[in-house]
Amino acid sequence: MEAGIHELTAGYALxxxxxxxxxxxxxxxxHCDHCQQELASFWTTTEALAVAASGPEPSLALRERIIADxxxxxxxxxxxxxxRRRRVAPVLGAVAAxxxxxxxxxxxxxxxxSSELDETRAALARQQAAAQVLVDPAAQSVALQQGTGRxxxxxxxxxxxxxxxxxxxxxxxxxxxxxxxGGDLSTASRAGLFPGRDGTExxxxxxTVTAGDVVAVTVxxxxxxxxxxxxxxxxxxPV
Amino acid sequence: xxxxxxxxxxxxxxxxxPENRFAMRKxxxxxxxxxxxxxxxxxxxxxxxxxYDRVSRVAYxxxxxxxxxxxxxxxxxxxxxxxVWRNAASFRAERAKASxxxxxxxxxxxxxxxxxEERRAxxxxxxxxxxTQTTEGTEEAAWLRFERERVQSALKQLPDTQREALELxxxxxxxxxxxAERLGVPLGTIKSRMFAGLARLREILDDSAQEGSWKPxxxx
Numbered sequence: 001m002e003a004g005i006h007e008l009t010a011g012y013a014l015x016x017x018x019x020x021x022x023x024x025x026x027x028x029x030x031h032c033d034h035c036q037q038e039l040a041s042f043w044t045t046t047e048a049l050a051v052a053a054s055g056p057e058p059s060l061a062l063r064e065r066i067i068a069d070x071x072x073x074x075x076x077x078x079x080x081x082x083x084r085r086r087r088v089a090p091v092l093g094a095v096a097a098x099x100x101x102x103x104x105x106x107x108x109x110x111x112x113x114s115s116e117l118d119e120t121r122a123a124l125a126r127q128q129a130a131a132q133v134l135v136d137p138a139a140q141s142v143a144l145q146q147g148t149g150r151x152x153x154x155x156x157x158x159x160x161x162x163x164x165x166x167x168x169x170x171x172x173x174x175x176x177x178x179x180x181x182g183g184d185l186s187t188a189s190r191a192g193l194f195p196g197r198d199g200t201e202x203x204x205x206x207x208t209v210t211a212g213d214v215v216a217v218t219v220x221x222x223x224x225x226x227x228x229x230x231x232x233x234x235x236x237x238p239v
Numbered sequence: 240x241x242x243x244x245x246x247x248x249x250x251x252x253x254x255x256x257p258e259n260r261f262a263m264r265k266x267x268x269x270x271x272x273x274x275x276x277x278x279x280x281x282x283x284x285x286x287x288x289x290x291y292d293r294v295s296r297v298a299y300x301x302x303x304x305x306x307x308x309x310x311x312x313x314x315x316x317x318x319x320x321x322x323v324w325r326n327a328a329s330f331r332a333e334r335a336k337a338s339x340x341x342x343x344x345x346x347x348x349x350x351x352x353x354x355x356e357e358r359r360a361x362x363x364x365x366x367x368x369x370x371t372q373t374t375e376g377t378e379e380a381a382w383l384r385f386e387r388e389r390v391q392s393a394l395k396q397l398p399d400t401q402r403e404a405l406e407l408x409x410x411x412x413x414x415x416x417x418x419a420e421r422l423g424v425p426l427g428t429i430k431s432r433m434f435a436g437l438a439r440l441r442e443i444l445d446d447s448a449q450e451g452s453w454k455p456x457x458x459x
Contacts, residue, residue, distance in 0.1 A: 004430075007430050007431065007434045008430065009434070010430075010433045010434040010436075010437040010438070011408070011415050011430060011433055011434075013437065014405065014408040014409045014433065014437065015343075015346055015347050015350045015408075015409075015412075016408035016409075016413065016414050016415050016418070016433065017414065017415060018414045018415065018416050021415075036334070040334055040335055041441065042437055042441065043335055043339045043343060044336075044339065044441070045437060045440055045441040045444060046342075046343070046346070046409060046437075047336075047338065047339045047342055048386065048389075048390050048393075048444055049390060049405075049409050049410075050297055050298075050300075050301045050342045050345075050346065051297050051383060051386045051387070051390070052386060052387040052389075052390035052391060053297075053300045053301045053303075053304040053387075053410065054296055054297045054300035054301070054383045054387065055299075055300040055303055055304070056299075056300070056303075057295075057296050057299065058295055058296070058298075058299035058312075058313060058316060059309075059313065062295070062299070062313045062316060062317060063288070063291055063292075063295070065313075065317055066287075066291060066316075066317050066320045066321070067284065067287075067288060069317065069320075069321050069324075070284060070287060070320075070321065070324045071284070073321075073324060073325070124271045124274075127270060127271050127273070127274040128271065128273060128274070128332065130274070130277075131271075131273050131274045131276075131277035131332065132277075132332070134274075134277035134278065134280060134281060135276070135277045135280050135327075135328055135330065135331075135332075137328055141281065150281070152281070162278065162281070197269065198266050199266030199267055199268070199269060200266070200267050200270065200278070200283075200285070200286075202270065202274055202277075202278075
């Protein structure tokens with residue numbers, strides 16, 4: 001039976017199982033590492049079959065309908081605020097995660113693949129680490145009291161800033177992140193630098209935060225400074 | 240000012256931080272698909288739009304191939320993206336790429352629809368499905384054409400019975416038991432053919448991907 005159900009991985013990847021077998025296979029899949037890996041690998045193959053089917057572009061109206069759809073949705077998909085709790089042992093395969101980063105670096109759709117592949121790869125690895133925090137259901141979103149965006153903090157205090165509408169830092173300057181305890185900016189501890197860019201910035205803090213901390217961003221001389229020298233342009237509510 | 244302590248009191252920092260979902264079209268081209276899904280999980284509409292822009296062409300082509308009807312194909316893509324919006328938080332990057340995940344949602348939806356509609360595409364993958372004029376010559380069109388040729392040539396290397404099982408299942412939406420009936424062979428044979436065919440196709444595609452690491456170079 002085990003051998004038989006293993007063989008269903010192909011049918012499942014092709015969406016060709018009948019509904020009773022689909023349910024049986026999904027129940028099996030939940031606790032079979034071998035089938036999970038086989039399925040992930042078969043999905044890469046079926047994705048190639050999908051790409052091979054590409055034809056004309058969809059109408060522009062389809063995009064508008066989809067955006068209208070999601071605007072009409074209640075914001076139920078937003079990960080809810082939850083009380084802090086200890087993280088359950090992560091089930092992540094570190095090797096698979098690394099493989100995913102490499103795969104996505106070369107698997108980007110469309111035309112945004114640049115020749116600066118190494119740089120892109122490193123940037124994507126950082127994005128990937130930050131994305132892990134963003135999708136963690138136990139992570140909480142903290143609103144900003146200044147700036148546009150949000151701070152997302154997971155149960156271990158790893159924090160990610162998601163910032164909109166920040167321009168690249170001026171020539172010779174950098175953005176510097178700070179963790180501010182007790183509301184006193186002069187005692188802020190350094191939490192990393194980022195250059196800023198047009199468009200949404202996702203940046204992970206290099207230090208963890210604890211309850212009551214405020215995360216702030218200032219503009220500083222390139223290379224960063226040990227204590228803030230300018231008023232914050234971004235500040236979160238207390239974590 | 241570094242020497243001067245500055246307290247971050249709500250009064251000092253109580254500037255408005257409007258979360259206006261419609262305020263601006265964000266530029267998110269630099270984000271990975273996986274990072275975009277993470278933003279979608281936080282309710283970011285712009286990120287969903289960017290994902291759509293990256294995947295919609297393939298998603299729609301796939302749905303159209305299965306459903307053979309523009310209206311139905313658009314419905315399948317629309318419903319799949321609504322699922323992306325609702326379920327982004329359950330996406331796990333270590334299990335699949337984001338594009339793979341989205342395309343499995345589109346495929347599942349299209350297959351569900353085709354089984355309900357009883358409309359089936361049975362012709363093999365043909366080369367007459369031309370990419371449209373507007374994007375002819377773009378990098379995306381070039382890459383899609385390259386991939387299509389690579390997959391078609393890989394499919395041709397399979398034994399006929401395996402290729403038939405894969406094409407009828409993936410592009411035709413036939414279930415294994417429907418295929419057994421249609422082809423007049425035992426269900427167990429269909430399952431074996433499908434597994435052997437997909438495993439062989441994976442092998443051929445892996446080999447051809449290693450031969451020509453073409454894609455990263457064409458933009459330079």
